[in-house]
Amino acid sequence: MEIEEFLEILKTLSENNYELTDHFVQRLKERNFKFDELYNILKTKKCKGIINQNFDTFKLYYEYDLKKDIILVISYRFNKFYFISPIPQETKRRTKHE
Numbered sequence: 001m002e003i004e005e006f007l008e009i010l011k012t013l014s015e016n017n018y019e020l021t022d023h024f025v026q027r028l029k030e031r032n033f034k035f036d037e038l039y040n041i042l043k044t045k046k047c048k049g050i051i052n053q054n055f056d057t058f059k060l061y062y063e064y065d066l067k068k069d070i071i072l073v074i075s076y077r078f079n080k081f082y083f084i085s086p087i088p089q090e091t092k093r094r095t096k097h098e
Helices: 003-010 022-030 035-044 091-095
Strands: 018-020 049-054 057-063 068-077 080-090
Touching: 003 049, 003 068, 018 022, 022 080, 035 057, 035 068, 068 091, 080 091
Parallel strands: 018 080
Antiparallel strands: 049 057, 057 068, 068 080
């Protein structure tokens, strides 16, 4: 699947067509994130970057706050989104600012 196609499909994300993997839930707890907050970011903020990891899995970069980004690894197959991992990252890694 191409990035453009995935971004179009991502617009259809709703409370009825996703699943949180066990790994994702565990990482939410370890990293002190709440899924509702990340879901809201995904639905309302502009994606700052995207990498196609394989045919159906993508890394999406979003601003979390002034110092931190959140990378959401999401897979799409069988008409369903699978949240694989939330990864915090310092914003300066994406922007290259010091």
